[in-house]
Amino acid sequence: MNQSVKPELLAPAGSLEAFFAAMENGADAVYCGLRDFSARAKAKNFTPADLERMLNYAHARERRIYVTLNTLVKERELPQLVETLATLEALRIDGVILQDLAVWRLARRHFPGLELHASTQMTVHNAAGVRQLERMGFTRGVLARELSLAEITAIRKKTHLELEHFIHGALCFSFSGQCYFSSWLGGKSGNRGRCAQPCRRRYRYHQQEGYFFSPNDLSAIDLLPELAAAGVCSFKIEGRMKSAEYVASVVGAYRQVLDAPPAQRKAALSTAKDRLKLSFGRLPTRGFLTGPNPTDIAAPSVKGSTGRFLGEISAVRGGDISFKTRDRLHVGDRLRVQPKTDQAGTAFTVKTLQLGHKAAKVASPDTLVTVPSPFANRFRKGDAVFKVSSDQAFTLSDAACRRRLEAAAPRAETITLAVSLRDDQLHLRAQWHSLVVERTFAVTTYAAENNPLSLDILREVFSRSGDAALILGELTAETLPPVVIPPKRLKEIRRAFYQELAQAISGGRSAPRREHQRAAMEALLPADAPRPEATAQLSVLVGDPRDAHLLNDPSIARLLIPLTPRLARHVALSARKLRNRKDKIIWDLPFILFEEDWQIVKQAVEILVEAGFRAFRLNNLGHFELFDGLEEPQLSSGFRLFSLNSQALLAWRELGISEAGLYLEDDRDNLGELLARDVGIPLTLTVHAQVPLITSRIRIKGARSDRSLVSDRGEKYSVDDRSGLTVLTSDTDFSLIGHLRELQNLGAERFLVELDQCGAFSERGKQVLAAAKDDRPLAGTSKFNYEMGME
Structure with a gap:
């Protein structure tokens, strides 16, 4: 380097x-x-x-x-x-x-x-x-x-x-933080650390089977x-x-x-x-490092399992499996058998090896080997065998690890020390951050014939901290008289003073902790927010500015329009056509904006603000700077900005957000607790959408939106790459329509219906809006985590 x-x-x-x-x-x-x-x-x-x-x-x-x-x-x-x-x-x-x-x-x-x-x-x-x-x-x-x-x-x-x-x-196939796939399938949220890795499973597209998202x-x-x-x-x-x-x-x-x-x-x-x-x-x-369109980052034909592939099982007898190993295999190696069904694999450590009828310690590559496992009748012919660790692995038992840690000395604290000597009284003043400890010790002094008390002698004594985890930093001393203090006495003073100082420092660390924790706990919002009495407000996300005449419907309060880079290039025309509806339009910013697109959207935002539009929905931290120097923008946040608790909502408010979107993965219990807090800004809840389970910069070769990908469990998904990104959605829509009154009782007052995928004036779009007006459940939809909960 x-x-x-x-x-x-x-x-x-x-x-x-x-x-x-x-x-x-x-x-x-x-x-x-x-x-x-x-x-x-x-x-x-x-x-x-x-x-x-x-x-x-x-x-x-x-x-x-x-x-x-x-x-x-x-x-x-x-x-x-x-x-x-x-x-x-x-x-x-x-x-x-x-x-x-x-x-x-x-x-x-x-x-x-x-x-x-x-x-x-x-x-x-x-x-x-x-x-x-x-x-x-x-x-x-x-x-x-x-x-x-x-x-x-x-x-x-x-x-x-x-x-x-x-x-x-x-x-991850998806942009990190923006994957809802695992959560959609069973409430195990990747953003809560519980991803079940559905991207590593096998899917079918038309006649092709593969690991499209691995x-x-x-x-x-x-x-x-x-x-x-x-x-x-x-x-x-x-x-x-x-x-x-x-x-x-x-x-x-x-x-x-x-x-x-x-x-x-x-x-x-x-x-x-x-x-x-x-x-x-x-x-x-190398991923994306060498360019935005890597050809080797994902291959549907390559199984998503970790480990070194050894071969496929050719025979099973009870718990014994036989296969031709591609790699050297030792007793002590750890194997994982991955079934053809693509369910979870099973791992075990090799205890013995058999080459034909002979026991062996090692098998060479390209050898037919039989390995006894502790799992009778679990494996099948054709299952894949992977080596996931070797007998030569780095090994250190938990007990050995803990012995090493216990032997580690406590971290030393650096102190400053000031020393003065008057009338046979040695005064010490030590400081650690804002903590000051001062003590005076009686000493017997003698006139010095040579080597009188000096800064060097004091540093030699007080640089040694003994059992106290202290490091002497700056040392100062007033003008010292030409005397000698017996070294034994100086060492006694050092030991006593440093012991007291170490105890004071220990207490000094715990006191701020208690105070900081107390203040933070007191700052948490109480659950006493007033319930809104106003009629719920309905907004709709559409896919095209031409859908703006949806605002002719008096039940629809506002319209969200995606400000895509493509639209941004011609936004002046849209601004002119929508100028009479500008108070009811929110421009929705795409959450991924690489540098070139960011500049294009920046120019579009300036044009829209100059035309009198004020409302924009932000979906990424990189969106805030788009509004630097612009007059009185009204900024809201989308669900991609993670609002799962009242402290996050207060943070967004302090950053300039005047209306926040609640998190799409959330469940009823947490929504109820969150809506019971008064965060000082209105909150919007998405109640119908095609959930973007994955959003990726990786292209899937050959997969188009006209045909579904199907999991081995029969679930169907669609892939759309028209935006320049790959977006995977379920063929089943998310919908809380039918629960709107219940949500109002919890404290929700603003609802968002997303129709950008199906179209507001399609038969499906009309069906969704009609159901929303009557709060009537939609058949064939999913409530996501609302009832089953999010882990």
Whole structure:
């Protein structure tokens, strides 16, 4: 690498074993989750006590630990979130990675000791989004994985925030934070850390079966100098659900390349790539880094399973399986058998091997091998066998990990010390942050014949802290008399003073925690919002400005029109045609706007504002800057801006949002709790839509919107790429129509019906609007999570 300061190598730690694998193989930092609010809820994650010891261990080695609070928070979880933030601030964590603006607002107002990093779940993908993070006080942004090196470079030139980017590991087909697929199928929300990975399953399109939504794994080990030159300061490895072996292999490989001198980089790359083969990932791809249209990022013919494919089962007898292995196989290796039906696979460790009738410790490639498993009659001929870890894996038992942590010394605190000596009284004044401890000790002094008491002698004594975890920083002393204090007495004073100081510092850490936590808890909104008495207001999202005459219907209060880049190029014409309805028009901004499209939409917004339009719906942080310098815009937020709790809604209000859209995945219980709080702005709830289950920059070759994709369970989906993005929707609409009066009783007063996909004047559109007016349920629709709940 040519940079004077190497980028940070950031590793995942989903277990204590993985933490030590990262530490021992060269990670500069790790990111990990607590038991709550982690986007990898299935990982082992950590307790605060674990985290404190991990911090002691890491900081002693000048490494950093970031904690992920990157899930959406329900209203009833806000007190628990406050407690978590107070704990993390007291632990002096190196940074918090977040998605929900409730975390941002509470941290900024009540926990100023926390450094904030914006998760990739926030879908920040342009310079305007990064600049908005800067305004909000973030210190780092994790960029969307859909960016090319050229796009990252352009962002870096226009911003100053630290930029983090993934360099290795599993990819999501969808923009992170914008996938509702798992939640749609069973309430397991990816934005709550519980993704069931339906994208890894097999689907049928016409006569073709394949894994249409299962990307290969990112591997950017060839592009590290280019990423550094683009301005990325932190290279992030995905994998908090992965094994310690994976962490050891991947971190070690990237460390080797990062540290290699330019002349040795080619050889280091070759060795590192061999090491990466031990990580048992999917096929490698550079993703979008080399350009916006990668050809190798997803292949429907490639199964979405991790691990090294060994072969297909040729025979089954009880629990014994036979197959011809493509790779070397050892006793102690761990296998996973993936059934043809594409249901969950089954993993087990190889205890014995049989080559014909002979037992063996190892099987060579291209050998027919029989492996006994503990699962009788579970597997079938044709099931795929994968090796997911080897007998040579990084292994460290949980007990061994904990012994290492317990042996780590507490983190030392740096203090300043002022010393004075008058009338045989030694006065010490120590300061740690705002805490000051002063004590006076009686001493016996003697006239100095040589080596009188000096600053150097004091520093030699007080630099040794013994059992107290203290580091002497600045030391000052008034003019000292030419005397000697017996060294034994000085050491006694140091021990007594430092012991008292360490206890005061310990208390000094807990006092701010209690105060910060108390203030934050008091700031949470009470559940006493007045119920609205007004008639519910209905708005409609249409697909085309020509549908504006829908406003002739007196039951429709407002119309939302998508301000797509295509429409933006000719928006002046639409502005003239709609000028008499401008008070009832809201322009809906596309949530993905890469740099070129952002500029086009910026010009369109200026034209519309000049024409007298004021209302716009924002769907991404990068939209705020579109309105800089414009007079009195009326900004609302869409569901893609994550409003699942009252603190997030207050955050949007403070950022300039005057009407907020509630979250599409939400359920009845949380809606009731949220609507019981007065957030000071009107709230809009989407009650009918074709849910965008996936929105992606990845194109699916050959799949068109005229024919459904079908899952192995018979569910049907449609793919639309006319916007330049791939959008997957269910053939079943989401609808809460039939529950509008119930929702009014909960406190909802503004409802949105989305008809942009089917058309407002189509037979379907007319049917939906008629049902909405009568609050009559629509047959063949889904209530999404409303009744079944969102995990």
